[in-house]
Structure formats: structure tokens, C-alpha cells
Amino acid sequence: xxxxxxxxxxxxxxxxxxxxxxxxxxxxxxxxxxxxxxxxxxxxxxxxxxxxxxxxxxxxxxxxxxxxxxxxxxxxxxxxxxxxxxxxxxxxxxxxxxxxxxxxxxxxxxxxxxxxxxxxxxxxxxxxxxxxxxxxxxxxxxxxxxxxx
Numbered sequence: 001x002x003x004x005x006x007x008x009x010x011x012x013x014x015x016x017x018x019x020x021x022x023x024x025x026x027x028x029x030x031x032x033x034x035x036x037x038x039x040x041x042x043x044x045x046x047x048x049x050x051x052x053x054x055x056x057x058x059x060x061x062x063x064x065x066x067x068x069x070x071x072x073x074x075x076x077x078x079x080x081x082x083x084x085x086x087x088x089x090x091x092x093x094x095x096x097x098x099x100x101x102x103x104x105x106x107x108x109x110x111x112x113x114x115x116x117x118x119x120x121x122x123x124x125x126x127x128x129x130x131x132x133x134x135x136x137x138x139x140x141x142x143x144x145x146x147x148x149x
């Protein structure tokens with residue numbers, strides 16, 4: 001059968017992307033805020049990442065894929081929570097990291113789960129746009145184990 005990414009790997013990819021995107025947002029923004037003292041940086045990062053993803057979405061759409069083939073993650077509300085927690089805990093930078101990181105780590109997966117539920121019929125997309133087949137020179141050859149004749 002065909003490799004159906006949406007159904008086989010949906011939960012795994014959601015978890016991996018949630019962890020990686022939360023970490024990317026928190027580490028980058030906290031690092032910048034701790035060394036510059038400028039709040040509002042996480043929201044700036046999130047806005048830039050959102051715009052980049054819109055560009056990628058437009059590129060895939062231009063290639064003939066449906067508009068909701070690429071789902072833009074929801075970074076901005078979690079980033080605003082991070083900036084708010086930084087503003088509220090300005091005197092204690094460790095609290096900013098712990099509270100802000102926890103807020104982002106808990107809110108970003110929730111926002112993205114709601115976002116992913118709005119994608120129309122992922123199974124239909126998987127059958128309409130199947131995985132491309134490998135060219136012959138990349139097709140693996142099964143080893144002939146135990147045949148000595």
C-alpha cells in the first residue's frame with residue numbers, strides 16, 4: 001500500500017513539532033531578552049516565523065497543491081504569553097524562563113491542535129497527493145540471505 005503520512009504519522013509529527021517549535025521560540029526569545037532586556041521579542045520572532053511559513057504555503061500552492069496542504073503553526077498567542085510573563089517577572093530572570101517556558105510549552109500544542117482540526121479531510125488529501133515513487137536506481141534490493149547456489 002501507499003505511505004499515508006497524514007494518518008500514520010499525524011500524532012507523532014504533532015508531538016515532535018510541538019516540542020521543537022516551543023523550544024525554538026522560547027530559547028531564541030529568552031536568550032535575546034536576557035541579553036538585551038527588550039521585551040516583545042518573542043512576538044517578533046513568532047511574527048517572522050509566521051510570515052516565512054505563509055511564503056512556503058504560497059509556494060506549495062503555486063505548485064498546484066491545495067491551500068490547506070501546508071498548515072501555518074500558531075506561534076503568536078504563545079509568544080505573547082511569553083512576553084507577558086517576561087514583563088511580569090522582570091526582576092527574576094529564572095522565573096521568566098520557567099513561567100514563560102511553561103506557558104509556551106502548554107499553550108502552543110493546544111493552539112496548534114485546534115488549528116489542525118480545521119484542516120479538511122486529511123485522508124482524502126493523502127490519496128489525492130500520494131507519496132512519489134522512488135526511481136529505479138534508489139529502489140532497495142532485498143538481500144539474498146542463505147542462497148549459496
